Amino acid sequence: MILDRRLLVFTDLDGSLLDHHDYDWSPAAPWLERLAAAGATVIPVTSKTRAELAGLRRQLSLADTPFVAENGAVIGLPTTWRRPDDPPADVDGLTLLTPGDDAASLADRLHRLATEQRTPVRLLSELDDAEVTELTGLPLEEAALARRREGSQPLLWDGDETGWRRFCMALERDGLTVTRGGRFHHVMGRVDKGRAVRWLAERFQALHRMRPATLGLGDGPNDIPLLTATDRAVLIRGAHGLPVTVPHGALYRTRHSGPRGWAEGLDHWLGNSLEDGG
Incomplete structure (x- = not known):
């Protein structure tokens, strides 16, 4: 090059x-x-x-x-x-x-959609620091920083693949974007x-x-x-x-x-x- x-x-x-x-x-x-x-x-x-x-x-x-x-x-x-x-x-x-959308409004929309789909979701921002440390290997103080979201909501999905596809379709209809990281699914606005x-x-x-x-x-x-x-x-x-x-x-x-x-x-x-x- x-x-x-x-x-x-x-x-x-x-x-x-x-x-x-x-x-x-x-x-x-x-x-x-x-x-x-x-x-x-x-x-x-x-x-x-x-x-x-x-x-x-x-x-x-x-x-x-x-x-x-x-x-x-x-x-x-x-x-x-x-x-x-x-x-x-x-x-x-x-x-x-x-x-994109702010993190608080994203959390509200995710919980509303999860209730409609009868499938609970776990948001990274709503876990405690010890749980984030166990999931990521980050020290406690860094886990706290990872929970401070401004424009996205990483989530853990505990259901099956069929339920996840159905939930993704609901996210799309609601104008949200979902992508897969190394450990979490990340939900955002159109970004x-x-x-x-x-x-x-x-x-x-x-x-x-x-x-x-x-x-x-x-x-x-x-x-x-x-x-x-x-x-x-x-x-x-x-x-x-x-x-x-x-x-x-x-x-x-x-x-x-x-x-x-x-x-x-x-x-x-x-x-x-x-x-x-x-």
């Missing part, structure tokens, strides 16, 4: 840049450093909440880049990505955009990772008067819209065991999972072509 344009790297986190089991990213650290030195922008696109991302973005040295949280339901813009007509920045200096990725690429082009080169990396079904929205894509071998089919003519499938697969994908598409200041 010859880089004659500024590069935006849109990446999923859990199971991709972060290990599915222990959330380690050390195998990807050398590539993160190379991308930063070359002037490329790494943009997390994740099912995680904004609260979860706050500390993680600092640890990954991505505090000054945009992010997409809750599968596209929340977009965060740092100062350099803002336009004068954007909403005011919050206390962290970020402009937050929430193109997804791909729409957020395209929006950010268009914002970059409007600000810099140039079309960026885009590379997407992900491992799960909820990453399909992300991967199909970028010029080049990397489907990282998943640790979740779910089938993932990506209709993309420039797709690389990795042999390794997690951050090792993330680095493998960058080796494939960028190799030695990334130069300082590119």
Whole structure:
């Protein structure tokens, strides 16, 4: 891949840049450093909440880049990505955009639909921290951050597959979107990772008067819209065991999972072509 344009790297986190089991990213650290030195922008696109991302973005040295949280339901813009007509920045200096429905209204609609279908649902936001820790392996304090939803509702389904299909049809009729992550089903308004990725690429082009080169990396079904929205894509071998089919003519499938697969994908598409200041 010859880089004659500024590069935006849109990446999923859990199971991709972060290990599915222990959330380690050390195998990807050398590539993160190379991308930063070359002037490329790494943009997390994740099912995680904004609260979860706050500390993680600092640890990954991505505090000054945009992010997409809750599968596209929340977009965060740092100062350099803002336009004068954007909403005011919050206390962290970020402009937050929430193109979908808010989490409270989603919870109400989900419970109403579950009652109509006579099938109870368990929402991540309504579990206690200990239950979230048991399900995800997150420490208690991070489990609390994962429950702080703003534009989506992850849920656990305890019924059978027929009931799930029927429930998904009810969600669709109610104007909701459902996608599958590594551990949960995620319910949102009419948003997804791909729409957020395209929006950010268009914002970059409007600000810099140039079309960026885009590379997407992900491992799960909820990453399909992300991967199909970028010029080049990397489907990282998943640790979740779910089938993932990506209709993309420039797709690389990795042999390794997690951050090792993330680095493998960058080796494939960028190799030695990334130069300082590119």
